Amino acid sequence: MSDAPQPDKVKCYRAGTLSYTTFGLVQVFVWMLWGDFCFTLMEALIPSLVPLSLKMHNATNTQIGLLVGSIPAAINFILNPIISTSSDRTRSRWGRRRPYLLFTSPFVALFLILVGWGPEIGAWLADGLFRERFPVESVVIGVIAVFAVGFQLFNMFVASVFYYIFADVVPQQFIGRFMALFRVVGTAASFVFAQFAIPHARLHMGLIFTVIALIYLVSFTLMSIEVKEGEYPPPEPSPGLLHQFRSYFRECFSISFFRWMFFGAALNNASMVCRNMFNLLFATESLGLTLKQYGHVVAVNSLIAFLLFFPIGCLVDRFHPLRMYILGGVLIIAANVFGFYFAADYASFYITMVLIGLTYVVQTASGLPMLVALYPHDRYGQFSSAGAMVSSVLLILANAGGGKFIDLFGYRYIFVWDFAFTLLATCSMLVVYRKWRKNGNRAPEVPAG
Numbered sequence: 001m002s003d004a005p006q007p008d009k010v011k012c013y014r015a016g017t018l019s020y021t022t023f024g025l026v027q028v029f030v031w032m033l034w035g036d037f038c039f040t041l042m043e044a045l046i047p048s049l050v051p052l053s054l055k056m057h058n059a060t061n062t063q064i065g066l067l068v069g070s071i072p073a074a075i076n077f078i079l080n081p082i083i084s085t086s087s088d089r090t091r092s093r094w095g096r097r098r099p100y101l102l103f104t105s106p107f108v109a110l111f112l113i114l115v116g117w118g119p120e121i122g123a124w125l126a127d128g129l130f131r132e133r134f135p136v137e138s139v140v141i142g143v144i145a146v147f148a149v150g151f152q153l154f155n156m157f158v159a160s161v162f163y164y165i166f167a168d169v170v171p172q173q174f175i176g177r178f179m180a181l182f183r184v185v186g187t188a189a190s191f192v193f194a195q196f197a198i199p200h201a202r203l204h205m206g207l208i209f210t211v212i213a214l215i216y217l218v219s220f221t222l223m224s225i226e227v228k229e230g231e232y233p234p235p236e237p238s239p240g241l242l243h244q245f246r247s248y249f250r251e252c253f254s255i256s257f258f259r260w261m262f263f264g265a266a267l268n269n270a271s272m273v274c275r276n277m278f279n280l281l282f283a284t285e286s287l288g289l290t291l292k293q294y295g296h297v298v299a300v301n302s303l304i305a306f307l308l309f310f311p312i313g314c315l316v317d318r319f320h321p322l323r324m325y326i327l328g329g330v331l332i333i334a335a336n337v338f339g340f341y342f343a344a345d346y347a348s349f350y351i352t353m354v355l356i357g358l359t360y361v362v363q364t365a366s367g368l369p370m371l372v373a374l375y376p377h378d379r380y381g382q383f384s385s386a387g388a389m390v391s392s393v394l395l396i397l398a399n400a401g402g403g404k405f406i407d408l409f410g411y412r413y414i415f416v417w418d419f420a421f422t423l424l425a426t427c428s429m430l431v432v433y434r435k436w437r438k439n440g441n442r443a444p445e446v447p448a449g
Helices: 022-055 061-089 098-116 118-127 136-162 165-169 172-196 198-226 241-253 256-271 273-286 291-319 321-342 346-374 377-409 411-438
Strands: 013-015 018-020
Touching: 018 022, 022 061, 022 098, 022 136, 022 165, 022 172, 022 198, 022 273, 061 136, 061 273, 061 377, 098 118, 098 136, 098 198, 118 136, 118 198, 165 172, 172 198, 172 291, 172 346, 198 291, 241 256, 241 377, 256 273, 256 346, 256 377, 256 411, 273 291, 273 377, 273 411, 291 321, 291 346, 321 346, 321 411, 346 377, 377 411
Parallel strands: none
Antiparallel strands: 013 018
């Protein structure tokens, strides 16, 4: 027998049929996190800059709410369950998730570019095809609306499936650390967008959309090629459509614990509607900030979140995500009271946004872990899509209603909107918490269909 030292056995990590060395696992993390960075940049374009573009062409806040919020929520309500279920049952040499990402990303990028150049395209059409038939501003708004809806239709495939691939390719023992890094990277992308895109939006809207769309397309395509999926067992035989429909709704909505949870999460999503659409306009039109000042405030918020996500994530693990989610709601309510009364200039707006940013980090860090902890593990996608459906219904109403609300009362009332919906959401989650405690600190069992 040789006395020479034997080489150490290479350590492997498994996710389904996939097997990784340490270096291979790092590669997967790098590709997925880079994909998320570019995806976050891309997803920031519509809610952040389209309201500004529409406002520059005299769109009403109600029109902005419908286009930026209600229509995407309606598309999500219709397509999300269909795409999610179809993705679960897809079997191909590319896997079950990657085909949706690969084949729809080019159309996502195309429609983003068209949205960015919508004002120029609309003006050209108004001067030619629609000469003297419609006002130029109406044509521009219509063109942006058509391109934005096209983007939402194709992006629904990407947005629905992207978050499911994590569970398929990341080993279970690393999923918590991956999601913490995922939040950090997304926050870094928000910082870059706020610091380098928002300040130049008025003068270079089309260029910003084009550059980010192309970065997204190249990076997301490479990620979808490099991140391999494993093999999956054949899908279960599909029962009749009516039986699937009945089982889906019986399982998801027959237990009050989950109904309250869906409702509470939906109310929290609706609470952010007015701030997402009109915060920039509140800062620039009501308080007189420049786009550069506003971008700096958002960038600082992103930097703070970047630094806090991981330590708050540790607190989420220590005290349970449901408790931290409720705590976040209470802090958001207090921050909105402060903002309504004290945000009056650049300095006070700066302080207000930092306070609100800090409070939202708590809920953002605890939101997804709460769903993972409380939804049935064997039907996680099903319950996620059910929650998304409830949120979509509320968002359809909230986005249109939020625009009208701001038309009536003014931009400062974004704080009132957030306060009221977060208060209702926190009360709903307290009902969930009481039921959770009564059931021995766990969610109730869900019998199969």
